[in-house]
Amino acid sequence: MFKHDESSPLQSSRHASRRPHRLPDLANLPLPMRGHLSLPTANGRVHHPHIRRVEAPVPAPGALQLLVAEARIAELESALSEARQAAFTDALTGALNRRGFDEAYKRELARSRRNGSQLAIALIDVDDFKRLNDTLGHHMGDETLVHLVKSLRAALRPSDILCRFGGEEFVLLLPETALDEAVAAISRFQRQFAASAVPGCALAVTFSAGVVVRQNSESLEDVILRADAATYAAKRAGKNCVISG
Numbered sequence: 321m322f323k324h325d326e327s328s329p330l331q332s333s334r335h336a337s338r339r340p341h342r343l344p345d346l347a348n349l350p351l352p353m354r355g356h357l358s359l360p361t362a363n364g365r366v367h368h369p370h371i372r373r374v375e376a377p378v379p380a381p382g383a384l385q386l387l388v389a390e391a392r393i394a395e396l397e398s399a400l401s402e403a404r405q406a407a408f409t410d411a412l413t414g415a416l417n418r419r420g421f422d423e424a425y426k427r428e429l430a431r432s433r434r435n436g437s438q439l440a441i442a443l444i445d446v447d448d449f450k451r452l453n454d455t456l457g458h459h460m461g462d463e464t465l466v467h468l469v470k471s472l473r474a475a476l477r478p479s480d481i482l483c484r485f486g487g488e489e490f491v492l493l494l495p496e497t498a499l500d501e502a503v504a505a506i507s508r509f510q511r512q513f514a515a516s517a518v519p520g521c522a523l524a525v526t527f528s529a530g531v532v533v534r535q536n537s538e539s540l541e542d543v544i545l546r547a548d549a550a551t552y553a554a555k556r557a558g559k560n561c562v563i564s565g
């Protein structure tokens with residue numbers, strides 16, 4: 321650490337340039353300066369003769385180790401949280417992936433049991449997605465999925481949970497929601513979505529949905545099978561509709 325010393329017996333190089341050079345008398349220098357003196361160079365200039373070294377306060381060794389350890393822990397916690405986020409999230413859309421869904425389902429099932437509340441599940445499947453990909457390209461297909469997720473998020477309650485089950489198929493968990501309420505919510509969104517264009521997409525995009533409410537002691541597999549059967553019925557009924565199971 322260096323600081324300016326006004327009381328230095330040495331002249332600054334600015335002053336030195338106006339006066340004849342004179343080597344400082346080392347014996348008259350304060351002790352801390354003696355080891356750090358710059359002697360004149362070949363062109364006669366003295367570099368930084370007015371600077372002297374002072375010691376910065378050094379933290380106790382234990383305190384320093386604690387600071388380093390705390391910084392490292394914060395770094396690891398942040399990396400862990402990012403890794404968790406990546407492990408539970410679909411990279412394309414930002415919706416939960418299957419693993420994220422399983423976690424969320426366990427949590428919501430426990431809450432539903434605790435509160436005696438209904439847990440509705442909706443399966444959403446984009447219509448004629450293969451044709452969209454084939455006509456407009458895979459990139460437009462990806463953009464459509466991203467837009468669907470964004471629109472669903474904007475339309476749903478913050479407590480609703482959205483998961484990409486695979487391909488163009490999504491599952492929604494609607495906590496504390498009865499069947500008729502869930503059907504009404506998904507139908508409302510369906511009308512909005514079908515009426516609005518996907519940005520940059522020349523084709524109209526619709527989806528079919530199957531909605532169920534979990535029955536007492538029904539396994540996740542069975543709930544999904546019922547929702548899947550309802551979605552299949554919606555496809556058979558001409559697509560762009562919601563069927564409850």
Ligand SMILES: Nc1nc2c(ncn2[C@@H]2O[C@H](COP(=O)(O)OP(=O)(O)OP(=O)(O)O)[C@@H](O)[C@H]2O)c(=O)[nH]1
Pocket residue numbers: 412445446447448449450451453457458459460461462465486487488555559
């Ligand atoms: N762009 C894009 N396409 C995907 C992705 N995942 C799956 N697909 C495509 O989605 C298409 C799904 O096709 P199908 O299962 O026949 O379904 P569909 O064409 O929507 O037909 P219906 O369900 O009967 O309306 C396939 O062509 C898959 O390749 C993805 O992440 N991005």
